[in-house]
Amino acid sequence: MALLLGLDFGTGGVRVGLFDLEARRMLGEREADYPTRHPRPGWAEQSPADWWEALGKASRALLRDLGQPEVAGICAATTASTVVACRRDGTPLRPALLWMDCRAAAESDRTARSRHPVLAYSGGSDAAEWLVPKAMWLAAHEPALYAETQVFCECLDWVNFRLTGRWAGSRMNATCKWNWDSVTGRFHDALFAELGVPDLAAKLPDAILPVGAPVAALSGEAAAHLGLANRPIVAQGGIDAHIGMVGANTLEPGEVLMIGGTSVVHLFQLDAERPVTGFWGPYPHALEDGRWLVEAGQVSAGSVLSWFSREIFALDGAGHDELCAAAAKIPVGGSGLLALDYFMGNRTPYRDPHLRGAVLGLSLGHDRAALYHAAVEGVALASANVLKRMDELGIACRRIVTSGGYSRNPLWLKATVDALGRAVELPSRTNLTIVGACGCAATGAGLVPDLQAAARAVAAPGETVEPDLAAHARYRELLGDYLEATELLAPLSRRLAARQTRDTNS
Template identity: 85%
Template sequence: MSLLLGLDFGTGGVRVGVFDLDARRMLAEREAEYGTRHPKPGWAEQSPADWWEALGKASRAVMADLGRPEIAGICAATTASTVVACERNGIPLQPALLWMDCRAAAESDATARANHPVLAYSGGSDAAEWLVPKAMWLARHEPAVYARAGVICECLDWINFRLTGRWVGSRMNATCKWNWDSVAGRFHDDLFAELGVPDLAEKLPQPILPVGAPVERLSREVADHLGLSNRPVVAQGGIDAHIGMVGADTIEPGDLLMIGGTSVVHLFQLGAEQPVTGFWGPYPHALVDGRWLVEAGQVSAGSVLSWFSREIFALDQAGHDELCEAAGRIPVGGSGLLALDYFMGNRTPYRDPHLRGAVLGLSLGHDRAALYHAAVEGVALASANVLKRMDELGVPCRRIVTSGGYSRNPLWLKATVDAIGRPVELPSKANLTIIGACACAAAGAGLVPDLDAAAKAVVPPARPVEPDLAAHARYRELLEDYLEATELLAPLSRRLAARQTRGTPP
């Protein structure tokens, strides 16, 4: 058997799966959780040691389930940019800045004022979530940590170092988040100098390897930590949702992958460079040679729904299911409420980390079901706004594959499909990120010739989900309200966000 181990480091935990390439199916999966701390508004931190402990726990469990068979290849996909400042030996100097941490909003604004041609690949600026603005923030606010850091990297790089003892960067992460020039094959020190971090390139993991390239074999000690009987090759991975494109086989132009999770990520590729104003990219060669990767999405999506059900309403899973059932009985727009999903800023199409969430139209007659229903609608409308922008840009979208939290929340899935008004394919019980990581592992182990072949070898079956066109007509009306509310509230939202950043009462 050609067995492959895929690692998916998400926001709340790591999921580990073993895929049988010959049988084209996932044999077993396990998950282990780790925590997130929010020491200040807009901040989010995690402990790298927690990642490593959770990985060992989940991997040993899944290998025990299968009797510890030999593994041909292993690959990790992680959140991006979850940034670690550490010594060259991998010891972190402080907690990692989670991808959703938006403390570097001012630094993000500074990248928009920079004048360098490589910024065209990211749409003219870097998001507050990304590694470069976070490194700028460290250099400005924690200069001793920045100076001491031998390596500033992402979760992926840190995990790969722990697995192999080798520092390498992923061409995907470097191109999409680090201002790596994937056409010239280099960093631009003059850009980093303009941004106040002239030595940043020296601290970034190198060499830069393409997705699916072999990195190194596991050490015996690490193999024992993972519960493996042999020492498989580690293949270079990338960003969790982006690696899902390989698992969904949405690599061709005209395909769109839409993954619902803590955030929503919309990913597609172009056959040639074209302007994608409001989106992130186009990134040349980020996933595969000769194609231009484009990223869109929502910073807060499933996290908004969880915030309402767990934090505000204090519901367990059974209570959440009852809440969804009650909210599902409310027709589209029937609550009279309008929710904006910008709880941690906006990724697309406004590229504004200073926007904040809102619920409009509240009265004393509204209950939990109405609030939750409005939140679901708001998150769905944000996805519809992304698709609207794609149409305006003339980007072809002939096929949509969706996965993640949509498969576990039918209310969210229906709202999204009705809001965008297009059919989608929903793989059944498939974690596309793990499947994509296993496909990359197959490429790294030499079991397939390239990522295109790997994607064809692992893509799972899917069922079609059709939109309710009457509901879509109502969502089109709500989208106009959503757009108007965004425009009207944006100045006040930015002022409130600035006060939060300063730590003063609103």
């Protein structure tokens, strides 16, 4: 058997899956959680040690249950822009800045004022979530720590280092989030100097490898930690949702992968460079040679729904199911409420970390079901707004594949499909990131020639969910309200966000 181990480091925990390439099926999955800390509003941090401990726990449990089989290849996919500042031996110097941490909003604004040509590959600026603005923030606010830092990296790079002892950045992450010029194959020191971090390139992993390339063999220490008797090849991975494109087999232009989780990510590739105003990219060669990767999405999505059900309403899983059932009885727009999903800013199409969430139309007659229903509609409308921008740019969208939280929340899935007004494929394998990571592991281990072959080997069919066209017509009206409310409230949102930042830092 050709067995492959896929690792998916998400916001709340790590999921580990073992895939049989010959049988084209997942043999089993295990998960272990780790905490997130929010020391200030808008900040989010995690401990890399917690990632490593959770990985060992999940992997050992999975492999023990499956009889300690030998594995041919391993690949990790992680949240993007979860930034680690550490020594060269991997020792973290502070908690990692989680991807959703938006403390570097001012630094993001500063990148937008640069005219360096490499920024064209990221749409003209860096998001507050990304590594470079976060490094800029640390240089300005924690200068002693910045000076002591020998390696700035992401969760993926730190995990791969712990697995192999080699520092090697992913060409995907570097191109999409670090201002790596994948056309010329280098960083631009002049840009980093302009941004106040002239030595940043020297602190980044010095090897940049394409997705699916071998990094190194698993170390003996890491093999013991994972519960493996052999030392398979570790293949280069990438951003969790983006690696899901391999698992969904959505590598061709015109195909869109939409993964719903804490955030929502919309991903597609182009055959050639073209303007994608409002989106991130196009990133040359980020996933495949000769293709331009484009990223869109929402910073807050499933996290908004969880915030309402867990933090505000204090519901457990059963209570959440009851809430969804009650909310499902409300027709589209029937609550009379309108929710904006910008709880942690907007990724696309406004690229504005200073926007904030809102619920409009509240009265004393509204209950929890109405609030939750409005939140679901708001998140769905944000996805529809992304596809609206694709249409405006003339970008074809002939196929949509979705996975993640949609498969576990039928109300969210239906609202999204109806808001889009398009058929959506829901694969039978819900965790496309693990499946895609296993495909990349097969490439790194030499079991398949490239990512295209890997995608064909691991992807599985699923069901097609059709939209309710009457509901879609109502969502089209709500989208107009959503856009109007965004425009009207944006100046106030930015003032409130600036005031919060000022008061927090004073």
